Amino acid sequence: MISKSRSLLMRRLALHAALTPLAIIWLFPLWMMFVFSTMSDYGIFSPDIVLVPSTKFIENFLNLQADTDFLRAMFISITVAVIYTILSVMLTSMAGWALARYRFAGRSVVIAIILGTITLPFAVVVIPQFIMVAREFKLANTWVALIVPPLFNSLGVLFMRQAFSMMPSELFDAARVEGVKEWRIFLHIALPLARPTMAALSIILFLASWNNYLWPLLINSKPGMMTAPVALGTLIGLTKVSWGGIMAGAVLLTAPILFVFIFLQRHFISGITAGAVK
């Protein structure tokens, strides 16, 4: 008995001895992002190894704001992410509802298309999407250009479809017998029941929009219409730029999401695993 509990203790120690260095390495870039954001440029470029935060965050942020209008960019990013999330949840739940609850001509074709596009790289549509939105619709540097093209989201439809198809059909049939219209059944019975799924989906969509880089970089490159990641990206690689400022911007982009992540980890995780585990 004693030897067994000792080997268990050894195994427990070995596990932590292996995992702790890895965890420290993994946390290191995030910790340094925070430390750098509180250091003066002079401190960042000094030969000392500094691992603890200083007090210059506000100064750094003001330097950043002088280099690029970051507050405006943050405002655009937040607004776009909120509107995008609402619209995308609406579209994907409507489509998911149709696929889960009705038989109709062309149903298998629609499902095949949605599954097919999951594995299709964005690279293949980015050129014509850009030509169409910027040149034909003349929508470069607008809110619409940021919000509408990314609305096509196959994973969201599958996620919502799964939620709706797991609901018992008696629920809806009873309402139909009463003569309730289909859109009312969707709106007043199905949607409220799908709230947990919609919450998880909203978090994933908000995150995707908040962090989206390539499309906003291409389509909204005018100062004043840039999203926060794009505005920050333009500073990386410039010679005369405040690195403390860039780090303050990186913290402002990351900290709110990280904060939400700590409290809503479950939703993040169910959103990420939705596509994988059936």
Added chain:
Amino acid sequence: MRLNNRIAYAFLAPYLLIFATFWLWPIISSFLISFQNTRVNPWRFAPSMNWGRLVGDPAFYNALYNTLIILVIQVPVMIALATVMAVFLNSPLLKARPLYRFAFFAPVVVGEVAYAAVFRLMFSADFGIINKIIGTVGLSPVSWFDNGTAAMALVIMAVTWRWAGYNAIIILAGLQSIPGDVYEAATLDRVGKVQQFFHITLPLLKPIILFCIVLSVIGTMQLFAEPFLITNRGGPGGATETLGLLLYRQGFTSLNFGYASAIAYTIAALAVAISLLNLFFGREAK
């Protein structure tokens, strides 16, 4: 399920409209553009111009080579690391589990620009903290941005940091779906933990791991932000230029949409081909 065409399509209409406008039409259009000379106004049909150029373009082969090197090194390393993370996080012996979960999963929510900025600063040759730390153990500093191999290693490390936790989340969910009595039976039969991992856990995880590999292949084939931001536009001298970056330069710096479309189709075709190959061999080995 109810048979109802009109109502079903009413619910689907907004979504399908977006799909047709921003995906279906671009996919077709991209194919057509790749056969046109887009350097004249108006564009002219020139079937062999872009595809002919692609076949003989050293810049394309360089980008293809770099992308495949990243694919061959980064994806297996990351998936192995993610599997280790998931298995350890799943261990009942682990204390302070939320802390470890946070450490590995947090990079998943960090945006490309934010983390690219930190990596660039940390790995700076003269005053980066990584070279300072390397210096304290007596090694000479590495010029991460001027040495092609070091720059490539940096891109690989950055992508691995960003995505290992993402894959660990998926693999952990797979682990948790394996019923515990399988292991109980094995333990009763005196099968060691390591053997249990290789003979029970890995075979059962295989479909999940294959899914992660396919996702990673698709991501790597269009890798753009890391070489663009961290190694300064694919530097030094194209040593970290990927297919995604080449597409960006041809399409949006040179505004040669025809050639960029040909590159885009090559990326998509390679992603699909490598994914199918993976799935094929994954099934075969069962």
